[in-house]
Amino acid sequence: MADDKKLTTRAADFSAWYNEVVLRSELADYSPVRGCMVIRPNGYGIWERMQRRLDDMFKATGHQNAYFPLFIPESFLHKEAEHVEGFAPEAAVVTHGGGKLLEEPLVVRPTSETIIYSMFAKWVQSYRDLPLLINQWANVVRWEMRTRLFLRTTEFLWQEGHTAHTTHDEAEEEARRMLGVYRDFMEGHIAMPVITGQKTDAEKFAGALRTYSCEAMMQDNRALQAGTSHNLGQNFAKAFELSFQSESGSTEFAWNTSWGVSTRMVGGLVMTHGDDLGLRVPPLLAPIEVVIVPIYRSDEERSKVLEAANAIVGSLAEWAGRGTERIRVHVDAREGMKPGAKYYEWELRGIPLRLELGPRDLAANQGVLVRRDTREKRPVSLSTIGEDLAETLSTIQREMLAAALDRREAHSVRDHITYDRFRELMEGEGGFVYAGWCGAGACETEIKNDTKATIRCLPDEEFRSADAPTTCLKCGRPSTVEALWAKAY
Amino acid sequence: MADDKKLTTRAADFSAWYNEVVLRSELADYSPVRGCMVIRPNGYGIWERMQRRLDDMFKATGHQNAYFPLFIPESFLHKEAEHVEGFAPEAAVVTHGGGKLLEEPLVVRPTSETIIYSMFAKWVQSYRDLPLLINQWANVVRWEMRTRLFLRTTEFLWQEGHTAHTTHDEAEEEARRMLGVYRDFMEGHIAMPVITGQKTDAEKFAGALRTYSCEAMMQDNRALQAGTSHNLGQNFAKAFELSFQSESGSTEFAWNTSWGVSTRMVGGLVMTHGDDLGLRVPPLLAPIEVVIVPIYRSDEERSKVLEAANAIVGSLAEWAGRGTERIRVHVDAREGMKPGAKYYEWELRGIPLRLELGPRDLAANQGVLVRRDTREKRPVSLSTIGEDLAETLSTIQREMLAAALDRREAHSVRDHITYDRFRELMEGEGGFVYAGWCGAGACETEIKNDTKATIRCLPDEEFRSADAPTTCLKCGRPSTVEALWAKAY
Numbered sequence: 003m004a005d006d007k008k009l010t011t012r013a014a015d016f017s018a019w020y021n022e023v024v025l026r027s028e029l030a031d032y033s034p035v036r037g038c039m040v041i042r043p044n045g046y047g048i049w050e051r052m053q054r055r056l057d058d059m060f061k062a063t064g065h066q067n068a069y070f071p072l073f074i075p076e077s078f079l080h081k082e083a084e085h086v087e088g089f090a091p092e093a094a095v096v097t098h099g100g101g102k103l104l105e106e107p108l109v110v111r112p113t114s115e116t117i118i119y120s121m122f123a124k125w126v127q128s129y130r131d132l133p134l135l136i137n138q139w140a141n142v143v144r145w146e147m148r149t150r151l152f153l154r155t156t157e158f159l160w161q162e163g164h165t166a167h168t169t170h171d172e173a174e175e176e177a178r179r180m181l182g183v184y185r186d187f188m189e190g191h192i193a194m195p196v197i198t199g200q201k202t203d204a205e206k207f208a209g210a211l212r213t214y215s216c217e218a219m220m221q222d223n224r225a226l227q228a229g230t231s232h233n234l235g236q237n238f239a240k241a242f243e244l245s246f247q248s249e250s251g252s253t254e255f256a257w258n259t260s261w262g263v264s265t266r267m268v269g270g271l272v273m274t275h276g277d278d279l280g281l282r283v284p285p286l287l288a289p290i291e292v293v294i295v296p297i298y299r300s301d302e303e304r305s306k307v308l309e310a311a312n313a314i315v316g317s318l319a320e321w322a323g324r325g326t327e328r329i330r331v332h333v334d335a336r337e338g339m340k341p342g343a344k345y346y347e348w349e350l351r352g353i354p355l356r357l358e359l360g361p362r363d364l365a366a367n368q369g370v371l372v373r374r375d376t377r378e379k380r381p382v383s384l385s386t387i388g389e390d391l392a393e394t395l396s397t398i399q400r401e402m403l404a405a406a407l408d409r410r411e412a413h414s415v416r417d418h419i420t421y422d423r424f425r426e427l428m429e430g431e432g433g434f435v436y437a438g439w440c441g442a443g444a445c446e447t448e449i450k451n452d453t454k455a456t457i458r459c460l461p462d463e464e465f466r467s468a469d470a471p472t473t474c475l476k477c478g479r480p481s482t483v484e485a486l487w488a489k490a491y
Numbered sequence: 492m493a494d495d496k497k498l499t500t501r502a503a504d505f506s507a508w509y510n511e512v513v514l515r516s517e518l519a520d521y522s523p524v525r526g527c528m529v530i531r532p533n534g535y536g537i538w539e540r541m542q543r544r545l546d547d548m549f550k551a552t553g554h555q556n557a558y559f560p561l562f563i564p565e566s567f568l569h570k571e572a573e574h575v576e577g578f579a580p581e582a583a584v585v586t587h588g589g590g591k592l593l594e595e596p597l598v599v600r601p602t603s604e605t606i607i608y609s610m611f612a613k614w615v616q617s618y619r620d621l622p623l624l625i626n627q628w629a630n631v632v633r634w635e636m637r638t639r640l641f642l643r644t645t646e647f648l649w650q651e652g653h654t655a656h657t658t659h660d661e662a663e664e665e666a667r668r669m670l671g672v673y674r675d676f677m678e679g680h681i682a683m684p685v686i687t688g689q690k691t692d693a694e695k696f697a698g699a700l701r702t703y704s705c706e707a708m709m710q711d712n713r714a715l716q717a718g719t720s721h722n723l724g725q726n727f728a729k730a731f732e733l734s735f736q737s738e739s740g741s742t743e744f745a746w747n748t749s750w751g752v753s754t755r756m757v758g759g760l761v762m763t764h765g766d767d768l769g770l771r772v773p774p775l776l777a778p779i780e781v782v783i784v785p786i787y788r789s790d791e792e793r794s795k796v797l798e799a800a801n802a803i804v805g806s807l808a809e810w811a812g813r814g815t816e817r818i819r820v821h822v823d824a825r826e827g828m829k830p831g832a833k834y835y836e837w838e839l840r841g842i843p844l845r846l847e848l849g850p851r852d853l854a855a856n857q858g859v860l861v862r863r864d865t866r867e868k869r870p871v872s873l874s875t876i877g878e879d880l881a882e883t884l885s886t887i888q889r890e891m892l893a894a895a896l897d898r899r900e901a902h903s904v905r906d907h908i909t910y911d912r913f914r915e916l917m918e919g920e921g922g923f924v925y926a927g928w929c930g931a932g933a934c935e936t937e938i939k940n941d942t943k944a945t946i947r948c949l950p951d952e953e954f955r956s957a958d959a960p961t962t963c964l965k966c967g968r969p970s971t972v973e974a975l976w977a978k979a980y
Contacts, residue, residue: 031610031613031614033559033560033606033610034564034567034606034609035560035562035563035564035597035606038560038561038562039560040557040558040559040560040610041557041558042557043555043556043557043625046555046556046557046558047555047556049558050556066532066535066536067532067535067536067539068529068530068531068532068535069529069530069535069538069648070522070529071522071524071527071528071529071646072527072599072630072632072646073524073527073583073646074524075523075524078523090590091589091590092589093587093588093589093590094562094585094587094588094589094597095585095586095587095588096583096584096585096586096599097584097585097586097587098582098583098584098586098596099582099583099584099634099645100580100581100582100583100634100635100636101580101582101634107587108524108583110561110585110599117522117523117524120523121520121522121529124520125520136532140630141561141629141630143561145588145589145590146589147589156588157560157561157562159558326815
């Protein structure tokens with residue numbers, strides 16, 4: 003694994019840095035299939051931890067998992083007018099099966115609204131069958147022209163929640179609730195702060211009434227849309243005849259929501275926390291939280307130090323100070339490799355803590371603990387190692403979020419800048435710009451054409467400026483709403 | 492959910508019974524896509540528990556999860572001669588992407604040997620990189636002409652393990668180890684006894700050196716191939732140039748194994764344990780182990796009984812007699828539905844235990860516990876409810892396996908029957924027949940053409956008859972090996 007050539011720095015070329023980190027820390031690799039990547043065990047281990055936690059959160063909010071077909075009859079996509087316009091151009095199409103030309107081509111699902119609501123229509127008769135709260139973990143395919151590892155690939159892994167409700171307000175509440183779940187997860191686990199808000203009509207999901215999103219700032223000051231939640235209104239219910247008998251006996255169309263996050267979040271993690279030495283993984287998502295590197299000069303020292311390392315592993319397996327969640331520790335006992343080379347490799351992979359253990363440390367009943375995030379180094383007593391590791395890991399988790407938040411705020415502009423200054427910013431260092439908007443699609447489009455920046459969202463109240471903007475960034479007319487502008491992935 | 496019409500009995504029409512159980516217990520449903528099914532929450536909940544346990548077992552044997560592309564360039568399939576012959580006829584082919592005809596068609600993976608070993612070839616340089624032990628949870632597609640819910644569908648969910656080793660013997664050991672893991676899981680969790688053994692050349696995996704399988708007997712006395720493990724030899728390594736530098740410096744091809752189990756196991760569970768009232772789910776795989784049905788005649792009684800039911804749920808959440816694995820309990824508090832209708836529904840769904848709770852029971856500090864498997868009914872004290880439920884669940888798990896084992900042995904024939912008797916059996920009640928085989932493909936083919944029975948496997952030593960057969964079932968020549976014959980799914 004260890005490729006001793008130094009990483010390109012973030013400052014020199016952020017994009018090259020990102021690819022190098024992903025490849026060299028073995029999160030993922032290019033595949034022989036155009037636009038598709040392979041998620042390697044280091045990357046999949048992070049995704050698995052994301053899945054496990056999100057799945058628990060979905061279940062705690064009343065959702066159940068199910069699985070729907072990979073293939074969607076082409077005619078289904080056409081049943082919702084905006085939906086087909088949005089997704090048909092990106093479709094991968096199966097035309098042959100079992101050696102024969104198919105009567106109707108099948109689209110490999112780009113998202114599953116159509117197939118899922120056609121099934122809901124079969125299952126729902128009465129208001130008693132609602133709400134129906136379903137989630138699916140699946141792969142989806144969108145034929146992308148320009149792909150980036152994790153951020154934009156032809157095939158990706160995600161979850162898609164799909165729900166049906168009796169009223170608009172209940173669907174709205176659900177769409178909002180799941181946006182909140184996403185935010186909690188992204189901040190609490192990825193340590194990646196996000197701005198939540200509503201998408202403009204130009205940016206909303208094809209077929210939705212309203213789309214909400216979580217927008218995070220990467221270290222190149224670009225925005226990453228990290229998750230979306232849609233109030234679909236009755237658009238799909240009407241297209242697929244998803245109706246129910248109401249309590250009063252009338253027949254009504256159901257109200258739907260859908261919401262999804264994907265392996266893109268792994269890319270967000272890298273671009274939020276990585277540094278010029280490689281990855282930094284927040285402890286809650288790290289498959290290994292602590293790596294023990296034994297230091298020795300003789301076989302005798304080696305067996306003594308390894309014995310002590312294994313004793314620590316044993317004591318941590320017993321230690322119940324974190325309840326049923328044991329500290330995930332690994333002893334790097336590889337022979338023929340110097341400690342320095344091991345440090346380098348584990349730093350590249352972003353493991354949160356390294357415990358160096360040598361004969362002199364052992365004599366003092368201690369080890370040397372090194373934090374990956376701050377590189378802070380200090381002796382720790384082996385007598386209280388469980389408590390100390392757990393507390394440090396929890397400190398790291400907290401401080402990684404705080405650092406990311408500080409970074410974001412340092413690159414956020416709320417002081418009513420001119421359009422000239424805005425263009426200058428977008429051509430230069432970038433960042434999040436909060437500005438007034440008149441609500442006209444024309445201004446939105448012109449700004450996008452001028453600067454490549456888009457309205458990431460109309461931020462929720464808690465993110466809006468105390469000193470609200472009064473005029474549109476572009477046309478100078480009165481502002482109807484505050485918008486968050488940024489260049490995005 | 493409750494469709495009050497009685498199920499078709501197993502005796503009347505096993506196949507109709509199976510479909511009705513799957514549909515009415517809401518394990519799965521037909522989809523609008525030919526040959527593809529929808530796995531509903533009741534079915535997916537069982538699959539999730541299967542996944543979780545198997546995943547733990549794979550990790551405990553040193554494997555890591557990864558994810559490889561859904562699409563395989565058509566030319567890849569052609570690199571291994573037997574493999575393409577086996578899988579090309581069943582291929583679903585993507586010919587168009589992003590609105591354009593693709594230069595090379597992409598096959599939706601029917602299995603991933605080709606794409607995975609092409610990546611292994613990139614990652615493996617030296618013997619130090621081996622063994623490489625990877626597993627993938629994924630969907631796969633095989634264009635089947637005749638489909639059955641869970642048993643044979645165009646798309647299905649599975650895991651596929653793929654490993655690379657330095658020697659034939661190490662690969663053989665791995666293929667055998669994973670067959671053992673499958674057997675442990677099937678017997679220990681699905682409570683479905685299996686015969687393990689080697690497939691004949693006619694029945695082995697396309698491209699394998701040797702295939703091993705787990706064969707279970709369903710209640711119609713047919714065999715279900717529930718899992719396979721392959722020693723692939725160097726076939727794929729040669730096709731994809733997966734070579735490594737050995738310790739002595741020479742360049743050698745790696746030795747591969749692959750192994751998989753799928754959602755088909757859910758079908759096996761149904762056909763092993765279901766009865767004329769519906770499903771019976773082994774406790775270890777049941778998303779709900781105990782359902783509490785409150786019995787009352789007035790609102791006052793209702794609130795009293797529900798309060799007691801919730802108190803039981805609370806006490807079970809606290810009760811740590813099963814370690815971190817809490818008893819999965821659900822209170823069926825639905826209004827406007829009689830207890831009898833609830834019993835019917837939970838029996839149909841196969842929940843292992845029902846606890847009936849009425850005012851008179853409460854006065855005696857007890858409930859009435861009903862086992863789904865035996866329908867045995869007895870009072871239980873609420874003071875020791877945790878211990879009692881846990882012990883009963885563990886008894887049910889054990890007795891379901893024992894009952895399935897007894898059934899299988901009662902329909903297994905080891906007494907050197909004549910070919911005429913064999914034909915009679917296969918035309919009638921079916922069953923597992925242990926018989927001698929001369930090893931000639933001709934005899935195997937003739938028997939298959941005559942009777943539709945196939946050699947399920949050449950059983951491992953522990954399953955072979957004490958009184959070994961000496962002549963071939965078909966031709967009467969000396970037997971070279973004992974074979975297990977049955978009609979199969």
